[in-house]
Amino acid sequence: MRVSLLDRVNAIRLFVRLVECGSFSAVGREEGIGQPAVSKQISALERHLGAQLVLRTSRQVVITEVGQTFYESARQLVDDFDALESSVGDRQQSPRGVVRVNTAPAHGRLCITPLLPDFFRQYPDVAIELSVSERQVDLVGDGVDLAIRHGRLVDSSLTARKLSETDFVLVASPAYLAAKGVPIQLPDLDQHTCIVFAKGHESSPWSLKVGQEAVSYVPHGSLLTGDAEHIRAAVLSGLGIAQAPFWLLADEIRSGQVRVLLPALQPERVPIHLVYPAGRRVQMRVRMFIEYLVSAFASPEL
CATH class of the missing domain: 3.40.190.10 (Periplasmic binding protein-like II)
Structure with missing residues (x-):
């Protein structure tokens, strides 16, 4: 049976996604077809090319050396084909x-x-x-x-599009501040309990700004975590002072559930x-x- 050019391009498209996803089932879910159908089309492509592109095992998919070489050209072919379609059809189709x-x-x-x-x-x-x-x-x-x-x-x-900028603010709950007092200047932080963001076992210093000078402050506290959700929960639980992006506690800051401290020390906004x-x-x-x-x-x- 003769295979149409469109069918062949679709098989190449499936192979490209297989390389990028690493799984027949993932490609099937993406395309809304069963895993056997994906495998069948890849096998047909291999027969047409007279080369093995994929090694199939019970646990993983391994791309052969020939398959990797073919992928580089196939990726460009699919991109070019999509661009050709888009030049005609973008205004007539809804994305899916x-x-x-x-x-x-x-x-x-x-x-x-x-x-x-x-x-x-x-x-x-x-x-x-x-x-x-x-x-x-x-x-x-x-x-x-x-x-x-x-x-x-x-x-x-990478190509980049800027979404926004965010302030990094020092924050604490009113309950914590009522118990421990409100810091007025940078040295006052030494007398407070800090919630520390840690990467691995290393604490990340806080970036602050004194006048026009960037200052690095090493916080000390009883809770160290590498997860922003835990920073947020700790602040709301009154465990101490944290430095966090504004968006992490935006609603609570606006409502007064969390207070911003030492705004004069706030560093430059982060993109x-x-x-x-x-x-x-x-x-x-x-x-x-x-x-x-x-x-x-x-x-x-x-």
Whole structure:
């Protein structure tokens, strides 16, 4: 049976996603077809090429050396084909498919998930696969379409869109301050219990600003954690003073449930960016989500 060009391109597209996802079942879920159907199309592609692209084992999928070489060209072919389709069809089609987004856990829960209902109303055929991690993921290696990064960017292989900026503030609950007093100047922090953000076993210093000079202050306290959600819970529980991004406790700060301390020591605002791999065409569904987030984050409340 003769295979059409479109069928062949679709098989190549499945192979590209297989390399990026590392799983037949993941590709099947993404495309809305069964795992056997994905495997069958990849096998047909291998027969057409006369080469083995994938080694199948009971536990994993291994891309052969030939398959890896083929992937590099296949990725470009799929991008070019999508660009050709988009040049004609973007205005006639509504986006559909899965957008894979990575962000920090607390930021995802507090700042991204609340924005999704309106996005889904606008784009009902798009699904968001939200992965969370405190570490910076490898977008290509982990099959992520876009990630949200906090702080200055250093990876020149990524395209970036600025979402917003956030203040880093010193905060504590009124109950803690009533019991321990309110710090008036920097040395007063030495007399207070701090909630310490720690990476591994190392405490992260607080970045502060005295006049025009950047100052690093090493906090000391009984609770050390590498998770922003625990920083938030500790502040609300009255365990001490923390330095945190404004968005982590924005509602509580506005309501007075949490107080901002020593605002004169507040450092420069920290940028928040959307990043995605450079040099590739951005699929329409990803592009729509990027534009939606940029517009949503234009609100001063975020």
